[in-house]
Amino acid sequence: MKLTNDINKYIFRGYDIRGVYPIDLNSDVAYTIGKSFGSYVKKMGKHRAVVGMDNRYSSEELKKSLVEGILGTGIDVVDLGLVTTPMYYYACIKLENPTGVMVTASHNPKDDNGFKIAFDERGNARGEMIEEFRDFTYKMNFASGTGKLFKYDIRNEYLELFKKSLSFGSRKIKVVIDPGNGTTSIIAKELYEMFPIDLEIINGESDSSFPNHHPDPCVEKNLEQLKKAVIDTKADLGLAFDGDGDRLGVVDEKGHYIATDKYMIIIIRDIINKVSKKEFLYDVKCSKSLSDEIEKLGATGICYRTGNSYTKAKVRDDNLPFGGELSGHVYFNDKWPGFDSGLYAGLRLLEILSKTDKRLSSLLDGINNYYSTEELKFPSSDEKKFLVVEKIKKYAENMGYNFINIDGVRVNFDYGWALVRASNTGPNITARFEADTLDKLKKIQEEFTLLINNYNV
Numbered sequence: 001m002k003l004t005n006d007i008n009k010y011i012f013r014g015y016d017i018r019g020v021y022p023i024d025l026n027s028d029v030a031y032t033i034g035k036s037f038g039s040y041v042k043k044m045g046k047h048r049a050v051v052g053m054d055n056r057y058s059s060e061e062l063k064k065s066l067v068e069g070i071l072g073t074g075i076d077v078v079d080l081g082l083v084t085t086p087m088y089y090y091a092c093i094k095l096e097n098p099t100g101v102m103v104t105a106s107h108n109p110k111d112d113n114g115f116k117i118a119f120d121e122r123g124n125a126r127g128e129m130i131e132e133f134r135d136f137t138y139k140m141n142f143a144s145g146t147g148k149l150f151k152y153d154i155r156n157e158y159l160e161l162f163k164k165s166l167s168f169g170s171r172k173i174k175v176v177i178d179p180g181n182g183t184t185s186i187i188a189k190e191l192y193e194m195f196p197i198d199l200e201i202i203n204g205e206s207d208s209s210f211p212n213h214h215p216d217p218c219v220e221k222n223l224e225q226l227k228k229a230v231i232d233t234k235a236d237l238g239l240a241f242d243g244d245g246d247r248l249g250v251v252d253e254k255g256h257y258i259a260t261d262k263y264m265i266i267i268i269r270d271i272i273n274k275v276s277k278k279e280f281l282y283d284v285k286c287s288k289s290l291s292d293e294i295e296k297l298g299a300t301g302i303c304y305r306t307g308n309s310y311t312k313a314k315v316r317d318d319n320l321p322f323g324g325e326l327s328g329h330v331y332f333n334d335k336w337p338g339f340d341s342g343l344y345a346g347l348r349l350l351e352i353l354s355k356t357d358k359r360l361s362s363l364l365d366g367i368n369n370y371y372s373t374e375e376l377k378f379p380s381s382d383e384k385k386f387l388v389v390e391k392i393k394k395y396a397e398n399m400g401y402n403f404i405n406i407d408g409v410r411v412n413f414d415y416g417w418a419l420v421r422a423s424n425t426g427p428n429i430t431a432r433f434e435a436d437t438l439d440k441l442k443k444i445q446e447e448f449t450l451l452i453n454n455y456n457v
Helices: 027-043 059-071 085-094 128-139 155-165 188-192 220-233 260-271 288-296 308-317 342-353 360-364 385-399 438-455
Strands: 017-020 048-053 076-082 100-103 112-118 149-151 174-178 198-201 237-241 248-252 279-283 300-304 322-324 330-332 376-379 402-404 409-413 416-422 428-435
Touching (some): 027 048, 059 076, 076 085, 085 100, 085 342, 155 188, 174 220, 174 342, 237 342, 248 260, 260 330, 279 288, 300 308, 308 330, 330 342, 416 438
Parallel strands (some): 076 149, 174 198, 174 237, 279 300, 279 322
Antiparallel strands (some): 322 330, 376 428, 409 416, 416 428
């Protein structure tokens, strides 16, 4: 391991540090980022950092190098070992130490890896915070010292947190869970068996090659095995989790995918009369079905920018009882400490079902339905993608369209909307379209897809 300033600037993304191993991230880069992180937080008066890693094949090597770098600045390190990202979050809470790094690339392909970094109580670094850290790293003006290394096992305390946060009814629910061979594989079976449910597990072995499907539970094609298992076993529902365990995907008893914005409707309907503050956060990708339902319930909806680092901080800072985003991150802040856990989000749904005779699909009865696309990805270089979005913003201005640009450009029509934004996790432009009829959806999608393709040349 050695210090290097040969670091691809594009690994410093909107929510985290992320790149391809060993091209963008290797031992030298991880060591250098560790030295930079330790030096950076030392200037802030910090003395200790919490570090965890997911089950990716490169995580052990990168974590070791990262830790060596941090220790070499005089900052102590608490090493959690192999944990889900939510386990890392809870360890930071229990240790009363918000400074830390989680080695993970979340739901990205198996050869990717990265670092979710937190300097202080503000939570995961994002936007300008990461840009400032990037610039600090390239200056390579690092501190020296000899930090101490400690080991800490958060597992039992994490399991206890679930026991205190859930109360099941008399109905025993049958569920199929799919960890997707990701990091939730290390704890999902033990955790779910603590509760009075009938449990089936597929793809439950930890395997960083992700041999069965890509571990992104909010892309419907990744749920085909789960859908089949739900139907074959006559289960009440299926739950899937992403690579590091902070996101959830849901399949109902009919084998139909329930998008996160629809899941949020079910949760808000359940807690609306149990919370005093009736304000709920959702991101710009979410369907109008959700905002309509919040309004029907007499509550206030807060449309916010996409990104786990942003949405979680907003729920915390505004002390909202619940919030989430279409990508599968949801934040319970009622009887749970506010961080995103796919395993907990799934259990909250099971808890609701255990107290009713209704089927999961019927819990969405009465909502306003719209036609929408999945989140569409258009490959674009990290240099070009922001320019394309800016051109679409200019187009919307010239057309006199009603739009918001809190995160990319969301153009609102009387009958639907179009969203175009630069991905903060990869070299892509992402888009989503929605309308009250299929013909109108096609019209919106064709207009903005043509723009993206023309500007993205």
